[in-house]
Amino acid sequence: MNQRNRVLASLALILWALFLLVEQPWKGDAHQRTAAHVGSLFPKLQYQTEQIRRVVVSDGVDTVTLQLSEGGRWHVVEKQHPMDMARLMMVVQNLSEINTIDVVSVNPEKHSVYGVAEGQGTRVQVYGQDDVVLADWIAGSLRHQEIGAGQKPVMEFYMRDGRSDVVYLSGEAIHPPANPTIWCDTHFLAQVEDRAITAVQRIDFVTNDSWRMERVPQVAADAWNLTNPEARPAMSYAGESMAFSLTELRAADVIGTQNSDGADDARYGFPQDRFLVHIGELPFEFELGNPASAAGQRYFRVSGIPYIYTISDYDVSQLRLPVSRLLDDSED
Numbered sequence: 001m002n003q004r005n006r007v008l009a010s011l012a013l014i015l016w017a018l019f020l021l022v023e024q025p026w027k028g029d030a031h032q033r034t035a036a037h038v039g040s041l042f043p044k045l046q047y048q049t050e051q052i053r054r055v056v057v058s059d060g061v062d063t064v065t066l067q068l069s070e071g072g073r074w075h076v077v078e079k080q081h082p083m084d085m086a087r088l089m090m091v092v093q094n095l096s097e098i099n100t101i102d103v104v105s106v107n108p109e110k111h112s113v114y115g116v117a118e119g120q121g122t123r124v125q126v127y128g129q130d131d132v133v134l135a136d137w138i139a140g141s142l143r144h145q146e147i148g149a150g151q152k153p154v155m156e157f158y159m160r161d162g163r164s165d166v167v168y169l170s171g172e173a174i175h176p177p178a179n180p181t182i183w184c185d186t187h188f189l190a191q192v193e194d195r196a197i198t199a200v201q202r203i204d205f206v207t208n209d210s211w212r213m214e215r216v217p218q219v220a221a222d223a224w225n226l227t228n229p230e231a232r233p234a235m236s237y238a239g240e241s242m243a244f245s246l247t248e249l250r251a252a253d254v255i256g257t258q259n260s261d262g263a264d265d266a267r268y269g270f271p272q273d274r275f276l277v278h279i280g281e282l283p284f285e286f287e288l289g290n291p292a293s294a295a296g297q298r299y300f301r302v303s304g305i306p307y308i309y310t311i312s313d314y315d316v317s318q319l320r321l322p323v324s325r326l327l328d329d330s331e332d
Contacts, residue, residue, distance in 0.1 A: 039099060041161060041168070042135045046096040051128040055088065058123045062178035078180035079254040081307060087183060091176045095124060095135055100168035104158060108165045114158035115140030116167055122175045123162065136162030139175060186251035186309065188286075188302060192279055194243040199278040201228070202320070206272050211323050213239055226326055233328040238321065245318040246277055246284075251309035252297050258306050268299040268308060273320060288316060 055066040065077040066088060074083040104114065111117035116138045126135040140158040160167045177183070201212040212228040224239030226232050258264050265271075269290030277284040288311075289299030297310035 040096070041098045041100055041137070041159070041170075042095055045092065045126070045135050048128065048134050049089075049092055051132075052092065052126055052134065053129055054127040054131075055091070056123075056125045056127075057091075057176050057178045059178040060119055060121070062180070064178050064180040064183055066183060076180050076183045079184055080257070081184040081186075081254050083183055084185045084187070087176075091124065091174065092126070094174040095126070095137055098137070098159075098170060098174075100159075100170055101156065102169045103166060104169050105167040106165055111160070111165075111167065114160075114167050116158055116160045121159075122178070124176060125162065133163065138162050140167075143169065181251070181253050184251070184254050186254065188249055188251075189247045189277075189279075189284065192247050194240065194247050196279050197243040197246060197277060198280060199276075200239075200242055200246070201276040203271075203274040203276075204320075205274070209322050211326060213242065213326060215239065226323070229323065234326045235328045238326045241318070242321070245315065249311065249315060251300065252312045252315075253292075253294065253310045255292075255299070255308040255310060258301065258308055264301075264308060268301075270299070270301060275319065288320070 053068045057064050057066075063078075066074060066083055067077050068074050074085060074088065075081060076083050105111075112120065115121045121138050121140040123139075124135070124137045125133065128134050138160050140160070143156045143158060156169055156171055158167055159170050197215070198217075199212065199214045202210055204210045210228065211226060213224050213234050214227055216223040216225050222236040222240050224234040224236055226234040271287035271289065273288040275286055275288075277286075285303035287301055287303075289301070291297070291313075292299050292310040294310060296313045298313060298316050300309045300311045301307070302309075
């Protein structure tokens with residue numbers, strides 16, 4: 001072999017080595033290698049739900065910590081309040097179902113480009129006993145969003161397992177809230193249907209616009225009577241609207257726990273209104289206080305629950321109806 005052929009053979013070997021290094025055919029073709037990365041990001045999580053002891057959700061601004069106590073009850077650490085278990089179970093289920101679409105990057109220096117660096121995006125960290133990390137999910141920037149007429153939006157965003165440098169593309173966007181109040185179990189009548197409310201009484205300590213309404217099921221499912229300050233038919237819409245407002249009532253914020261010495265009455269202005277709601281034979285009683293320090297909210301407390309809350313002014317307006325708005329004008 002002459003010198004020229006030896007040079008050509010050497011170049012061919014070098015090019016072939018470069019091809020093998022780049023393409024790595026022993027790992028399959030490009031499609032096969034991409035497909036190997038498509039799958040569940042946390043495949044074991046669905047089998048580890050009973051091992052979960054703590055969950056931390058952060059969004060770069062707010063952070064909420066959900067903790068299982070030694071007594072076996074979940075609570076929101078920042079508010080020291082019982083937690084909404086249904087919301088947590090939904091988040092854990094969604095995490096266990098998150099699938100990767102494609103590998104975008106393995107370079108940690110590019111994490112900030114995709115919004116998945118430390119302190120960026122929405123992060124959900126799931127811990128087991130002894131603080132073992134069961135899942136660490138960071139959802140970053142939105143890459144693509146397509147909304148067709150009458151179709152479900154198609155979204156693609158970047159994400160990574162916080163324990164890995166690999167950045168993936170995913171089509172599932174769950175983004176749980178990091179606001180501690182949202183995680184508190186404050187949907188007071190969540191398990192009660194509107195029709196189960198049989199009577200509502202308002203005691204107004206400020207303007208004396210007190211009243212009492214009762215459902216009249218033997219006449220019609222939505223029939224209501226005003227029994228105080230006078231006995232006469234009430235508007236069915238007013239009664240049904242009141243029942244709906246009560247079953248949907250949620251706190252806007254959790255202020256803290258109540259004092260047993262009665263000091264809360266003066267501090268928060270209780271009671272300005274007292275409501276007694278009859279659910280069959282079961283009573284549900286709550287009071288309204290002064291406007292809260294947060295704009296658009298009023299202090300609120302529920303009998304038998306040791307917390308001070310606020311509710312929105314909109315909810316207050318739906319509850320503090322004057323007698324004139326309850327009456328059936330057709331009876332005049």
